[in-house]
Amino acid sequence: MSTGRARRALWRWLPPWALDAGLVALAVLDAWINLYDEGTPLIWSCVALGSAALFLRRRFPLTVFLLTLPMTLFMDVAVAPITALYTLAASTRNRPLLAGCVLLNAAASTLAWPLSDGFAGDQTWTLIQFVYTLATATAPVLFGQLVQARHDVALQLVEVEEAREHERALHAQTVLARERAQLAREMHDVVSHQVSLIAVQAGALQVAAKDPDAREAARTIRTLSVNTLDELRHMVTLLRASGGKETELTPQPTLADLQQLIANSGIETTLTGGLPPGISTTAQRTVYRTVQEALTNVRKHAPGARAEVRLWHDAQHFGVTVTNTAPTRPSVALPSARHGLIGLGERAELLDGTLTAEPTPQGGYRTELRAPTRPA
Incomplete structure (x- = not known):
């Protein structure tokens, strides 16, 4: 388990240019092994062009794939075209384009240069070779699409986690708002009603009382009741208006x-x-x-x-x-x-x-x- 993690960490630590340089070197070595001393200047030019193009595979994947086809036509190479096909499959969602590139690569790998030699041999063997190269070219495309799907799933998992966190926050906010609304209703329907009755009774006592001290006490009670009602209305308004997780102190x-x-x-x-x-x-x-x-x-x-x-x-x-x-x-x-x-x-x-x-x-x-x- 730790070894697998260490390998993944190593690949992430490796800079892209170093990985591309290694792939270019492998592509040249692959061509040299297949050619030995039989290469002409034209063939080596195609090898140089197709191999060096791998440096640009992330920016121009389709162009790089097309540049690897000439060397595929001249020799039996695998590193450059497979790398180009994988990069193209990992960067595009165009399935018809990928299918066309697979067929094009299989055709270039099957045909021999000059083209007349490719049609002069055994047609059955040519068909078998085409099917084999078609399967070989399909593998990096499927792997590239798998990597692209894995990246999409990782992004979706992040979005799902953010959405769940947001839903949990909304649920907590809703519960708090419901509790505050219930408290506001109780304060409005019960407490405010009783304080209003106190104010009304105090006002009646103030009018009916004969004793000046009694009238003054009734007036004081009525004034305090009215002020308390104003404070209650303000508190009810705050409770109904604030349904978030913040408190009124913030x-x-x-x-x-x-x-x-x-x-x-x-x-x-x-x-x-x-x-x-x-x-x-x-x-x-x-x-x-x-x-x-x-x-x-x-x-x-x-x-x-x-x-x-x-x-x-x-x-x-x-x-x-x-x-x-x-x-x-x-x-x-x-x-x-x-x-x-x-x-x-x-x-x-x-x-x-x-x-x-x-x-x-x-x-x-x-x-x-x-x-x-x-x-x-």
């Missing part, structure tokens, strides 16, 4: 943090428009969370997509619209309880607004928050 995000959120999202995103200056802190926080959740969904469900965040307002409403393009890479189908969008819908309801999330005709997605304008 700074809550506002519109001033929106640019930093977009910069750290890892998505090519443009920010346009603006919001009215008089919107409340709760509304700013809701806009921020909407953009945050929308960009998270883009990163999770639309790899490689671009996004646009547009802030807008008119005489009666304000809002934010987040639109992304179609993904450029295949995404992993992940289970989702849509806790994020549910939480955003609840935040929108606190502002007497609405949240819409729907796909676009171009294959992207659009999330929009719309709420009535009211003073802070």
